Amino acid sequence: MYPEVSAWLERFLLQRHLRSEVRVLDTSHLPVYRALRRLNITGLPGDWESWDIRVDVLGIISSKQSTQLALVECKNSAITLAHLSQLLGYCRVVQPEYAFILSPVGVSDSLKRLVVTHGRRDVLEYQHPARKMARSIVISRWDMTTKSLDYASVITGDDNRTRV
Numbered sequence: 001m002y003p004e005v006s007a008w009l010e011r012f013l014l015q016r017h018l019r020s021e022v023r024v025l026d027t028s029h030l031p032v033y034r035a036l037r038r039l040n041i042t043g044l045p046g047d048w049e050s051w052d053i054r055v056d057v058l059g060i061i062s063s064k065q066s067t068q069l070a071l072v073e074c075k076n077s078a079i080t081l082a083h084l085s086q087l088l089g090y091c092r093v094v095q096p097e098y099a100f101i102l103s104p105v106g107v108s109d110s111l112k113r114l115v116v117t118h119g120r121r122d123v124l125e126y127q128h129p130a131r132k133m134a135r136s137i138v139i140s141r142w143d144m145t146t147k148s149l150d151y152a153s154v155i156t157g158d159d160n161r162t163r164v
Helices: 002-016 032-039 081-094 109-117
Strands: 021-026 057-062 067-074 098-103 125-127 138-143
Touching: 002 021, 002 057, 002 067, 002 098, 032 057, 067 081, 081 098, 081 109, 081 125
Parallel strands: 067 098, 098 138
Antiparallel strands: 021 057, 057 067
């Protein structure tokens, strides 16, 4: 899944950051801080060298003003609360611009019940920038045929899905 997800993430980021340099890496076997160090990325928060976490795909958006990140976790089974909790922890540390958790199976019934039926979209939120919409994890089924998100399955912290 990693090559297809990497290609999708690169297209996604390039469409949204036209004047920025975009790089996407498979970091499933490499801590984020090591990937950033190897690329000599600048414009990161001072604590970036402590980010000893492994996400499956890392997106880097670099402009003259800033460097932003995108984190993607890929699962082969239904996305559970445990999977969400892992990525939520990573996002609280890294505070990426975008965060996704994807699976060709989709979301588990219990997680869907929590977030959609019971309206607990707040559990997807990881950052609350001043005077901006909260940043939240996007959960989606990965469509193996189209090699993209199944947009009908997308769950976000925003009921209107304005961020995807």
